[in-house]
Amino acid sequence: MKKAIDRIKNFRITRRVFAYPYILFLVLFVVVPLAMISVNAFIAGGKITLTNFAEFFGSATGLRVLGDSILIGLITCAICLLLGYPVAYILNKYSSSKILVLLFILPMWVNFLIRTLATKSLFLMLGLPLGLGSVLFGMVYNYLPFMILPIHTTLSGLGKEYAEAAADLGADNITVILKTILPLSLPGIISGITMVFIPTISTYAISQLLSNGTIYLFGDSINTKFANGLYGVGSVMSLIMLVLVVISNIFISKYNKGNSGRTLW
Numbered sequence: 001m002k003k004a005i006d007r008i009k010n011f012r013i014t015r016r017v018f019a020y021p022y023i024l025f026l027v028l029f030v031v032v033p034l035a036m037i038s039v040n041a042f043i044a045g046g047k048i049t050l051t052n053f054a055e056f057f058g059s060a061t062g063l064r065v066l067g068d069s070i071l072i073g074l075i076t077c078a079i080c081l082l083l084g085y086p087v088a089y090i091l092n093k094y095s096s097s098k099i100l101v102l103l104f105i106l107p108m109w110v111n112f113l114i115r116t117l118a119t120k121s122l123f124l125m126l127g128l129p130l131g132l133g134s135v136l137f138g139m140v141y142n143y144l145p146f147m148i149l150p151i152h153t154t155l156s157g158l159g160k161e162y163a164e165a166a167a168d169l170g171a172d173n174i175t176v177i178l179k180t181i182l183p184l185s186l187p188g189i190i191s192g193i194t195m196v197f198i199p200t201i202s203t204y205a206i207s208q209l210l211s212n213g214t215i216y217l218f219g220d221s222i223n224t225k226f227a228n229g230l231y232g233v234g235s236v237m238s239l240i241m242l243v244l245v246v247i248s249n250i251f252i253s254k255y256n257k258g259n260s261g262r263t264l265w
Helices: 002-009 015-041 051-057 060-092 097-109 112-126 132-156 160-168 173-184 186-202 205-211 218-227 231-260
Strands: none
Touching: 015 051, 015 231, 051 060, 051 231, 060 097, 060 132, 060 186, 060 218, 060 231, 097 132, 112 132, 112 205, 132 186, 132 205, 160 173, 173 186, 186 218, 186 231, 205 218, 218 231
């Protein structure tokens, strides 16, 4: 009892104390769910087995949904990159670029479902059909800021001397962009692609609402499995998503590590 009282008296608020709530949050809402998913993936009928994996990989429907999701994710990434890179490049030219970037991020403060429902209402008001086009529009609308922000951050960190040196050597504006600015901004591009691709293939609200259920993605399939009580197969599919995230992070880390000591010339 005396030792406990002494500990309370000697307790001091330090930086480490403020980390305890965050650690508790990670344990309850990240570590524990991941452990439960991992356990459920290898259990079927009360036994440790690979039946859940065989059921998913042996299903042509599940693999087709995964393939369709990856295809839509790649198309969304391509559109976001084609739109986001010029926007980030142009915004970087202005001294008030941080304020302008904030305007692109402001819609992200609105609830995700509200933005999606507003997009659906807009299509219905204009008499446009709901389907693949509306889903892609919703994907780009929701995830475009995730492409703009990392690219803009990378471009903001580049020194102007690279472009000036290329211009002094006789390169025109297009050559400066393609052979100087673009290669140096690849880390931001890869980060943006990862931040867009993974949420795109795992989402289910956008595809369900903006297609009236006609577009079925991997996130929709996971939600359906858990809703129907198929926790084993749903856990396997969740682990597949986790593997994709880990592979993306490893790829980014290796690229940034290999690119850190690389010079332009």
